[in-house]
Amino acid sequence: MTLDDFSLYARRRVDNYLTQHLGQYAPASHLQSAMTYSLFNGGKRVRPMLTYAAASLFGEANLLTDASAAAIESIHAYSLIHDDLPAMDDDELRRGKPTCHIQFDEATAILAGDALQTFAFELLSQKTHNKADLQLLLIQELVHASGRHGMVTGQMIDLSNVGKNIDINALEQMHQHKTGALIRASIRMGAISTGAKNEKDFAALDAYANAIGLAFQVQDDIIDITSDTTTLGKTQFSDEEANKPTYPKLLGLEGAQALALNLHDQAIESISPFGDAAQPLVELANYIIGRNH
Numbered sequence: 001m002t003l004d005d006f007s008l009y010a011r012r013r014v015d016n017y018l019t020q021h022l023g024q025y026a027p028a029s030h031l032q033s034a035m036t037y038s039l040f041n042g043g044k045r046v047r048p049m050l051t052y053a054a055a056s057l058f059g060e061a062n063l064l065t066d067a068s069a070a071a072i073e074s075i076h077a078y079s080l081i082h083d084d085l086p087a088m089d090d091d092e093l094r095r096g097k098p099t100c101h102i103q104f105d106e107a108t109a110i111l112a113g114d115a116l117q118t119f120a121f122e123l124l125s126q127k128t129h130n131k132a133d134l135q136l137l138l139i140q141e142l143v144h145a146s147g148r149h150g151m152v153t154g155q156m157i158d159l160s161n162v163g164k165n166i167d168i169n170a171l172e173q174m175h176q177h178k179t180g181a182l183i184r185a186s187i188r189m190g191a192i193s194t195g196a197k198n199e200k201d202f203a204a205l206d207a208y209a210n211a212i213g214l215a216f217q218v219q220d221d222i223i224d225i226t227s228d229t230t231t232l233g234k235t236q237f238s239d240e241e242a243n244k245p246t247y248p249k250l251l252g253l254e255g256a257q258a259l260a261l262n263l264h265d266q267a268i269e270s271i272s273p274f275g276d277a278a279q280p281l282v283e284l285a286n287y288i289i290g291r292n293h
């Protein structure tokens with residue numbers, strides 16, 4: 001299966017699952033419109049693709065895999081809504097469209113983000129899955145990745161260092177929390193959803209996730225200065241103009257590009273024990289450092 005075919009497969013599965021479970025509460029129709037707007041505004045679904053790719057190493061994707069992919073995408077969408085708010089990054093464009101607080105209003109955007117966060121755990125905790133032990137493990141993974149031990153702390157470190165000079169180690173710590181934690185959870189949750197338990201397998205997946213999570217952010221920093229606004233779908237130089245610490249700023253553009261390639265190679269090496277079954281993860285690693293938006 002090519003990456004395009006796998007991307008289409010993953011997108012269809014997660015989008016169908018999100019659509020089936022989102023519009024079910026009539027009093028929240030306006031809120032759901034804002035949630036839907038942010039969930040279905042052209043995202044590449046990289047994290048759900050990682051979830052399905054990891055699941056495929058151990059068995060067939062199932063409804064708990066779908067719930068995991070949908071929950072991760074909901075957390076990701078909520079984080080982007082809040083990132084774009086005036087109190088955070090104050091962005092007006094996301095994926096080439098008005099950000100949620102511009103399309104609706106600031107209060108609606110805040111509440112839509114809040115609702116998407118809890119929606120993620122609604123999906124994972126449904127009784128119909130009837131796999132309480134696995135569901136608890138999945139919830140614990142997502143809580144750890146998205147809260148104070150992961151993404152939220154990364155966002156706090158990011159905002160606290162605007163206009164400041166930080167070293168490469170501090171920058172890596174920030175991105176391990178802000179971007180890497182959710183990518184790692186995407187992969188681990190895909191494996192958990194199939195019942196995978198082997199610690200060596202999870203160690204290999206963690207090594208892949210740590211490398212590819214950091215590579216993702218390094219490439220983000222690179223394309224912020226090498227792609228134009230139309231290609232990016234957001235304002236070019238937004239990080240530079242906000243005076244945020246970035247890898248090109250610390251390492252130079254060529255140094256950042258070399259780091260991304262090195263991390264890519266580390267990721268591929270870490271999943272080599274899985275053989276041909278890891279091809280979707282290999283293709284995703286190739287995509288992450290080859291993308292221009």
